[in-house]
Amino acid sequence: MAEHPAYPVGLRLTGRRVVVLGAGQVAQRRLPALIAAGADIVLVSPEATPSVEAMADAGEITWVRRRYEDGDLAEAWYALIATSDPGANSAASAEAERHRVWCVRSDDADLATAWTPATGHSEGVTVAVLTTDARGRDPRHTAAVRDAVVAGLRDGTLVAPHHRTRTAGVALVGGGPGDPDLITVRGRRLLAEADVVIADRLGPRDLLAELPPHVEVIDAAKIPYGRYMAQEAINNALIEHARQGKSVVRLKGGDPFVFGRGMEEVQALAEAGIPCTVVPGISSSISVPGAAGIPVTHRGVAHEFTVVSGHVAPDDERSLVDWPSLAKLTGTLVILMGVDKIGKIAETLVAHGKSPKTPVALVQEGTTAAQRRVDATLATVAETVRAEDVKPPAVIVIGDVVTVGP
Structure with a gap:
């Protein structure tokens, strides 16, 4: 058998009996895919991991709480043997051979009649990767190939054109x-x-x-x-x-x-x-401060953060922002599109009770190669913006989190 490569095939298991022997970590990893395939799953094991037990409690599988016995694979279409008992594994494998049941063995792949490929999914496509030579099986390499293909499909670097009619x-x-x-x-x-x-x-x-x-x-x-x-x-x-x-x-x-x-x-x-x-x-409201080393919330410093548009000044009749209320908050204030209005914004916040010493950070071109951070306070931010020639797009962070750092 080792002289020939495995023949790849997709099994349609909906409503068909699948027997799983053992309920440890291997079964815990394999069962979700079998459940998703719609298989009629019978699990034989005296005990199970909490996750596998939860699958049984939810009615997704039938759990027979005992060790393997001869005859358990009768009428099965597919079997997964994954117990910690080598003798039981060998006996079950022999039964599978007699009944012509395709059988995966977690303890010895060379003695199995089927192998589980490394699989991944992307938009209705299942990628399954198998090692072609039993003598050179390398599960890590197989998984790496699977990951590379799936990642390429997901991020668009590997593009397979659709030949069916697409909905515009x-x-x-x-x-x-x-x-x-x-x-x-x-x-x-x-x-x-x-x-x-x-x-x-x-x-x-x-x-x-x-x-x-x-x-x-x-x-x-x-x-x-x-x-x-x-x-x-x-x-x-x-x-x-x-x-x-x-x-x-x-x-x-x-x-x-x-x-x-x-x-x-x-x-x-x-x-x-x-x-x-x-x-x-x-959103740049949280990612740009984070990229500049500023958490918008931090334990013991800020229990909330507020995101505000600064594209119109506080005294503009078009403004929908309640600036006096914002001045009374103790958390973080994040202002987008407010570079040219920051002077008026700072004045308004201070006029309604915010301390002039409140830290302010302006992060220009956040997350890009041109990112830069300029620090100030509410009292100095207007002049700092002019002196440092801060230009949009820039995210403005106001509050004590500005001074939190490693």
Whole structure:
């Protein structure tokens, strides 16, 4: 048997009897996949790990609480032998051979009639990797190959084109704070499968260079006080390309629903009858301070943090922020889009009771190669911003957590 490679096959076990002997760590790892396959599982073991016992209590498996006995594999389609008793394992393996039951043995793969591949899953695809030569079995290498393939499928670096008809639509993807490694796995995969990408300036721009040549990239950058693409034009572009049967990704910075206009885009697509998938992203309100060594909460320092938009000044009639109430809070205050208004914001907070000595940190271009941190207090932050020439995008953190560090 060792002279020939294993023949790979997918077993359809729904409703079919599968016998598992032993209820230790091996069974604990293997049972979830057998349950997911819909198998009729009979577990034979005098005792079990807490996790396996919970599966039995939930009715996912039938647990026979005794040791293996001859005849246990009768009518089985598949068997997993994983007891700590070598004699029982050998006897069960012999029974499986007599009844022509495919049998996996955890103690001696060479004596088994089947091997369990290293498996992984990505969007409806199961990746199963087997060593081809029994004499050179290397489970770690097999698992590493599996991990590499699954990771490539998930993050889009390994792209397998779909040959079936795809449903046109839009994916609203939060790209995270700027570092291309901080986009979600699902977001990166959808980006790799896109026909059209409509990207914000604050999205992870480096990912655009990885797109295939046929992908149309539309710049929807909203540069402060400069050239911009009106929101209505963005909505129209999303609708137009989706109606052409294309897969469209709207790539936004941070999370689409944290001070972005993601919901406006979702509403416009819904009105047009265009299906839309929302993929959350890592918000800069927590990731950028973290990248700069600032925890937005810390035991004994801050029990809450508040995220505020600073795009309009406190004395602007358009402001919806209750600044006097914020000044009374003892936790952390995180301000986005507030670099040019920080002077007025600091004055308002101090006027309503916040100490002028309250620490402030400004983190510019957070998580990117250009990241820099500038520290000040509420009393000095306006002048510090001017002196240090702090520019957006920058996340402003106000509170005692600014001084917490290793």
